[in-house]
Amino acid sequence: MEDDDPSFATETLDPALQKKHHDMLERLSARHQARKSDSPDTSSSSSTLESTSSFLAKFSDARRSIESRIAESRFVSSSSASSSTDPSKHKSDLADISVAINDLEKLLAENSYFLPSYEVRSSLKMVSDLKQSLESLSAELIPKKKFSFKSKSTNKKPEPKLPEIQKPDVVSPPNFLVPVRDSPGLRNKHGETLVKSFKGSSIGEFTLSDLDSCQVQLTGTVNALFLHRLKNCNVYTGPVIGSILIDDVEDCVLVLASHQIRIHCARKSDFYLRVRSRPIIEDSNGVRFAPYCLDYKGIEEDLKTAGLDEETNNWANVDDFRWLRAVQSPNWSVLPGEERVSSVSISSNADS
Template identity: 35%
Template sequence: MADRSEKFRMRLEQRKAEMERKKEERITQNESRGAIELFNKEFATEKQEIERLVEKSLEISKSDLLAHFDALALSMQKLKKHLSDSASFLPEFGIKTAQTQLDALDLVIREKRDVLMPKKKFAFKSRKKEAEKPVENEKTEKEEIQEEAACSVILLGSDDARILKFHNRDGETLTLEADDVSGKEVDLSQLNGCVVKIFGTPMAIRMHHISNSKVFSGPVATSVFLDNCTACSFVLACQQLRIHTTTDSRFFIHVSSRAIIEDCSQVGFAPYNWDYSGIERHFQECGLPSLNSEGNHWDCVDDFNWLSSSERSPNWYIVSQDKKTIKL
């Protein structure tokens, strides 16, 4: 009799436990469903706002276009982070759908920027020959091109006098002084084995196809964007840092927002460590937190190819203490 009573009591407890488990599952499912619905609503609203701003790009004056597209990039960064933070409760199909929409919107923004802010090709002016001058005093076309190429700064276009460019250099030390870069955008591309030193406060920096090089920059007023870089070291201070398709490189950074990497591998991060006369004043001028403040998020990195919120992406790492210095 006692055994039957004990078995009956155990069955009741098991049934009660099973009912509690199912109840918790229903609550969890409802909470998850509510979280998914909230995400979808917020994501759609934020995406529509970005699309609205993209459509307004045609109404923006040329002088304000750079700031406009920087603001769009920041909005995209926040939206992508929202997706990354929500990956733990979103279904796989929902994540892929949102990522596809983000990729499409990224493409629309890039195309719009290329149309409204095209990169003008630099062309050497043909030299007019003057018959009255002795031939021996005239420079050959080859000499003139070599002399032009030796210039450290190339200005792009008339309205683009605010864009400074180093292009197609190998094994050179390239320098931009503070007076040169103030309020201007710097464009670096096709550099190999170079050392680049940018003093002062450029408005923005773009880098493409850099290899085996070192880039040092003073504080950047807005953003730094780079892609297709290999085996490089970058010392950068900026509001926003975006790194695409880059491998085997180190970043010594001072940033006021989380750095973003995409399609990258073996990229290391450490605190900004460049110093030169007047650098503190330059930080104040561009509105970045001072070097001694706690406003540096050098070790906060979002990898858009790694949506797990519980584990850090294997595509980036913290530079070890013995390698946190970089020599010019």
């Protein structure tokens, strides 16, 4: 089976994290060297290290800025009289902070392919902490009880039906679009069984694109996975250390494990997930969710490497960014137990 990038080749890696980190940097160094004129190896290595440290510096600056805005909003609220607080100002501040956190999450997803695994996990934890802080701030600034409607007149009977209220702690982000990737991957296939192992490879990200009526089996771990334009496909993947971004899938069954999963334009598809954060859907309908059910030789070790060895049950805690009402979104549901596949076993002996 052919790959779309020559960098997707078998390598024997030292199991030590330091060696793995070194191999990742060497690969990125080669990519930089290909884009530039020929230069000494030491110069290319220096450029790679600068790229990694550049991301970490930018990420840290953005994180500190968000933390500062959260702290400032909390301080202003606590020091102001309750009669002088402006709910619309609070909502605007919360929306701005939410957008900043989404931008930070996007920055991490777009750069996770060259980052060491431990940096990806650490950065994901920081993003998760920021989201928790924002949720706590939202609960403080806009308590739900403030959204109840009361009649001041004693002569009027209460209205028989109250208007539906939007969740105060959910802010709609900008339209989510999966970027087109020039990464290694499987593209433009029809009616094929596609098997790939990442064992012994330091590949950072992988793409599945323009597949129709295919069965895809991926074993081992990668930092990021991108899915574009899949129809009538079954996709079974080992754990992803960073993010899975999905755009335009229809009539598919996808068995996925990752720290964060974002789904855009999915229709009539079933997702079997293990995920650390809440799955996000947008512009989707007819999607159903169930727990991760994949099995292959070595999967327990892969799950542990990716920090996904513990089940969080977040597969059932789906956020629909196009449905901000307090009632359940009609666009997704939990897959009934009698319709679920209890376990899917695949081979881990594919050529890498």
